[in-house]
Amino acid sequence: MAGRLAVVGAGYAGMAAAAELAAAGIAVNVFEASRTLGGRARAVEIEGQMLDNGAHIFAGAYRETLRLMKLVDAPADGLLRLPLHLEFPGAFRLHAPRLPAPLHLAWALLTAHGLRWSDRLAAIAFMRRQQRAGFRLETDTTASALIATQPEATRRFLWEPLCLAALNTAPEQASAQIFLNVLRDSLAADRAASDLLLPATDFSSLFPEPAARFVEAHGGTVKRGTRIEHIRRVDAGFSLDDHGAYAQVIVAVAPQHLPALVAELPALAPVVAQLDGYVWEPIVTCYLAYPESVRLPQPMLGVMDGTAQWLFDRSQSHGQPGLMAAAISASRRHREIDPQRLADEIHAEIARIIPNLPAPRWSRVITEKRATFACTPGVPRPLTLTPLPGLFLAGDYVASDYPATIEGAVRSGIAAARLALNQPPRRQP
Numbered sequence: 544m545a546g547r548l549a550v551v552g553a554g555y556a557g558m559a560a561a562a563e564l565a566a567a568g569i570a571v572n573v574f575e576a577s578r579t580l581g582g583r584a585r586a587v588e589i590e591g592q593m594l595d596n597g598a599h600i601f602a603g604a605y606r607e608t609l610r611l612m613k614l615v616d617a618p619a620d621g622l623l624r625l626p627l628h629l630e631f632p633g634a635f636r637l638h639a640p641r642l643p644a645p646l647h648l649a650w651a652l653l654t655a656h657g658l659r660w661s662d663r664l665a666a667i668a669f670m671r672r673q674q675r676a677g678f679r680l681e682t683d684t685t686a687s688a689l690i691a692t693q694p695e696a697t698r699r700f701l702w703e704p705l706c707l708a709a710l711n712t713a714p715e716q717a718s719a720q721i722f723l724n725v726l727r728d729s730l731a732a733d734r735a736a737s738d739l740l741l742p743a744t745d746f747s748s749l750f751p752e753p754a755a756r757f758v759e760a761h762g763g764t765v766k767r768g769t770r771i772e773h774i775r776r777v778d779a780g781f782s783l784d785d786h787g788a789y790a791q792v793i794v795a796v797a798p799q800h801l802p803a804l805v806a807e808l809p810a811l812a813p814v815v816a817q818l819d820g821y822v823w824e825p826i827v828t829c830y831l832a833y834p835e836s837v838r839l840p841q842p843m844l845g846v847m848d849g850t851a852q853w854l855f856d857r858s859q860s861h862g863q864p865g866l867m868a869a870a871i872s873a874s875r876r877h878r879e880i881d882p883q884r885l886a887d888e889i890h891a892e893i894a895r896i897i898p899n900l901p902a903p904r905w906s907r908v909i910t911e912k913r914a915t916f917a918c919t920p921g922v923p924r925p926l927t928l929t930p931l932p933g934l935f936l937a938g939d940y941v942a943s944d945y946p947a948t949i950e951g952a953v954r955s956g957i958a959a960a961r962l963a964l965n966q967p968p969r970r971q972p
C-alpha cells in the first residue's frame with residue numbers, strides 16, 4: 544500500500560490536485576460521487592443542449608487554473624478572453640483598453656461613462672491608497688465599510704458588483720481583506736489579469752474531463768459514481784470504504800460533505816466544528832432560450848436594480864444562438880421565488896435592452912443553495928494540513944487569500960498535492 548495516493552472529489556480542487564500529482568509522475572486514484580466531473584462547476588444537459596449548473600466567469604488573474612488547463616491539454620478555445628468591460632446599459636460603461644498596466648485601469652476609469660470627474664478621481668485615489676498599503680488591512684472589516692467614503696456611483700456600479708461577483712457575499716457582510724486580495728490580483732495587477740475570460744464550453748469539458756484523461760494517461764484512475772462513505776485509519780494510512788487503503792488521501796469535497804466523510808476520524812473534529820458555523824450563499828441561474836437571431840449588445844451585461852444581476856449571451860461565448868443566462872448571486876430572496884415568475888421578471892429586464900424581444904421558447908431555473916460559504920471577515924477556514932499525517936484538505940473553503948472561486952479551489956488542490964509530494968508517507972502513531 545505504501546505510496547498509494549487517492550483524491551476524494553473531482554471538482555476543480557480535486558482534479559487540480561490529481562493533475563498536479565500526475566504531472567509529478569504519481570498514479571493517483573480519484574473517487575467522485577457523481578457521474579459528471581466538476582462538482583459545483585459542471586455540465587448539465589437541458590433541452591438537448593450542454594449547459595452548466597450556473598453561469599461562471601473567470602478572470603485573467605486565474606493563473607493557476609490557466610496553467611493547469613494548458614498542462615492537461617484542455618481545449619485551447621475553451622475560454623473567450625475579453626478586455627475588462629463592465630456595462631449597465633444606459634447607466635454605466637467601463638472598458639479597459641489594451642494598454643500596459645496601470646494605464647489600462649487609469650484609462651478605463653477616466654473614460655468610464657456614468658461617472659462624474661470627481662467619481663473617477665475618487666476611484667483612482669482609492670486604488671492608489673490600497674496599493675500604497677499593499678492591499679492589507681490591519682483589521683478586517685466589511686467591504687461596505689472599506690468603500691464607505693467612495694461616491695455613490697462608484698460603489699453602485701463598480702465596487703459593489705465586483706465584490707458580489709467575486710465573493711458571492713453582499714458587501715455589507717463581505718470580508719474587505721479578501722475583496723482587497725481580489726482587487727490586488729486582478730484590477731491592480733498586469734493588464735491581462737483584469738481580462739474577463741468567458742467560458743466557451745461547458746464546465747466539465749473545460750478542465751475536469753481533460754484532467755481526468757491526463758490522470759489516466761499517467762497510470763491513474765478516475766472512478767465516477769463512487770461516493771466514499773467513510774475514511775478510516777488503518778495501518779500506515781487510510782481506507783476508503785471497500786476501495787482499498789491509501790498512504791495519503793486528499794479530501795477535496797465541498798465543506799458540507801466533509802463532516803460525514805470524516806466522522807470516524809476524531810482528530811478532525813476541530814475542523815468539522817469550524818465548518819459548523821458556516822453560512823451558505825446561494826446562486827440562482829436562469830436560462831432563457833430565444834429565437835436564434837436574438838443577441839445582447841455585449842456577451843456580458845449588468846442589470847441595474849433588476850432581478851438578474853448579470854446577463855450572459857451564450858451565442859457570443861458558446862455558439863448557442865438565442866440562449867441567455869442570467870445570474871443572481873447571494874440572494875436568498877430569489878431562491879424562494881417561483882421559477883416561472885423569476886423567468887418572467889428576467890425576460891422583462893432583457894426586453895428593456897432588446898426592443899421587440901419575442902417570448903422565450905423555454906426557460907429553466909437552477910438554484911445552487913450552497914453555492915459558496917459566506918466570505919465574511921474572519922470566517923474560519925481550515926488548513927490544507929490536517930492533524931493526521933497523510934490526510935490533506937483541498938477545496939475553495941480551505942485557508943487562502945481567495946474567496947470561494949474556481950481559482951481558489953484550483954490553488955488549494957495544487958497546494959495539497961505539493962504537500963503530499965513533500966510529506967513522505969509514514970506510519971500513523
Ligand SMILES: Cc1cc2nc3c(=O)[nH]c(=O)nc-3n(C[C@H](O)[C@H](O)[C@H](O)COP(=O)(O)OP(=O)(O)OC[C@H]3O[C@@H](n4cnc5c(N)ncnc54)[C@H](O)[C@@H]3O)c2cc1C
Binds near residue numbers: 574598796827913
Ligand atoms: C452557480 C455557481 C456559480 C459560480 N460562479 C463562479 C464564478 O463565476 N467564478 C468562480 O471563480 N467561481 C464561481 N463559483 C464557485 C466555484 O464554482 C466553486 O468555488 C468551485 O467550483 C469549488 O470547487 P471545489 O472543487 O472546491 O468543490 P466542488 O466543486 O463542490 O467539488 C467537490 C466534489 O466532491 C464530490 N464529493 C462530495 N462528497 C463526496 C464523497 N463522499 N465521495 C466522493 N465524491 C464526493 C462532489 O460530487 C463534487 O464533485 C460558482 C459556484 C456556483 C455553484
